[in-house]
Amino acid sequence: MTTPLRLALIQMNIEAGNPDANFAKMEAKLEAAATFEPKPDLIILPEMWNTGYALTEIVALADPDGSRTKAVISEFCRKHNVNVLAGSIAQLRGDAVTNTIHVFDRNGGIIAEYSKIHLFQLMNEHLHLEAGDAPGNFELEGTSAAAMICYDIRFPELARKLALGGAKILFVPAEWPHPRLHHWRTLLQARAIENQMYVVSCNTVGESGGANFFGHSMVIDPWGEVIAEASEEETILTAEVDLELVDEVRGRIPVFADRRPSIYE
Ligand SMILES: O=C(O)CCC(=O)C(=O)O
Numbered sequence: 370m371t372t373p374l375r376l377a378l379i380q381m382n383i384e385a386g387n388p389d390a391n392f393a394k395m396e397a398k399l400e401a402a403a404t405f406e407p408k409p410d411l412i413i414l415p416e417m418w419n420t421g422y423a424l425t426e427i428v429a430l431a432d433p434d435g436s437r438t439k440a441v442i443s444e445f446c447r448k449h450n451v452n453v454l455a456g457s458i459a460q461l462r463g464d465a466v467t468n469t470i471h472v473f474d475r476n477g478g479i480i481a482e483y484s485k486i487h488l489f490q491l492m493n494e495h496l497h498l499e500a501g502d503a504p505g506n507f508e509l510e511g512t513s514a515a516a517m518i519c520y521d522i523r524f525p526e527l528a529r530k531l532a533l534g535g536a537k538i539l540f541v542p543a544e545w546p547h548p549r550l551h552h553w554r555t556l557l558q559a560r561a562i563e564n565q566m567y568v569v570s571c572n573t574v575g576e577s578g579g580a581n582f583f584g585h586s587m588v589i590d591p592w593g594e595v596i597a598e599a600s601e602e603e604t605i606l607t608a609e610v611d612l613e614l615v616d617e618v619r620g621r622i623p624v625f626a627d628r629r630p631s632i633y634e
Pocket residue numbers: 489492518519520521523544545546549552
């Protein structure tokens with residue numbers, strides 16, 4: 370991967386239950402991000418951007434095997450020579466729906482797939498979605514990266530597993546609503562600080578399906594400093610990250626060398 374890595378996070382409103390409208394908006398935003406100078410290396414989308422939280426109709430609305438998403442985003446990646454972490458989509462597999470991220474490389478190939486492991490009972494996800502069962506480590510142009518989705522950030526043991534699996538940058542597509550901005554910020558910063566890695570979170574914004582989402586997508590460095598943060602409007606947030614900082618921070622406070630897993634694992 371090139372250093373620095375240029376990121377573009379698409380913080381968009383999602384129309385719950387209207388995949389056609391969401392595809393049209395997502396495609397327009399991707400095209401807009403591709404015109405930025407300097408051009409992004411990786412574009413990131415929020416959680417469940419195709420359907421929003423229309424969970425009672427989710428089987429009818431979900432993308433069968435992700436085929437529509439794969440066709441549209443593969444072509445976009447090839448056309449613009451850019452990587453895309455396609456947030457997550459509601460994906461139909463057989464009779465079940467998963468909340469799944471696909472990562473596309475510059476040739477439009479799918480290099481990783483991750484399905485949300487922890488389903489959020491407060492929004493009834495457990496009644497309508499099937500949980501994933503594999504951690505989301507992947508390699509992107511030579512850099513070890515990982516993904517989790519929204520509620521997953523409340524589980525530090527998953528973030529630590531991803532870091533132990535080599536991740537230097539963690540991507541977090543989300544639909545995280547008001548009023549828990551304090552939790553969002555604190556948990557994201559904590560995952561960055563304790564694992565000494567970049568955390569890149571892309572939230573949705575505005576009213577959707579009866580809930581209000583505050584945006585505040587952010588890029589946090591391995592010291593826990595917020596280096597870019599969006600407002601509460603639709604926007605495309607850009608940031609450049611220097612992945613060498615991860616090794617520098619890990620060298621300065623050797624948390625990984627100082628672990629005592631025989632005591633607490
Ligand atoms: O954990 C939270 O407070 C929000 C989680 C959430 O909205 C989700 O996972 O979709």
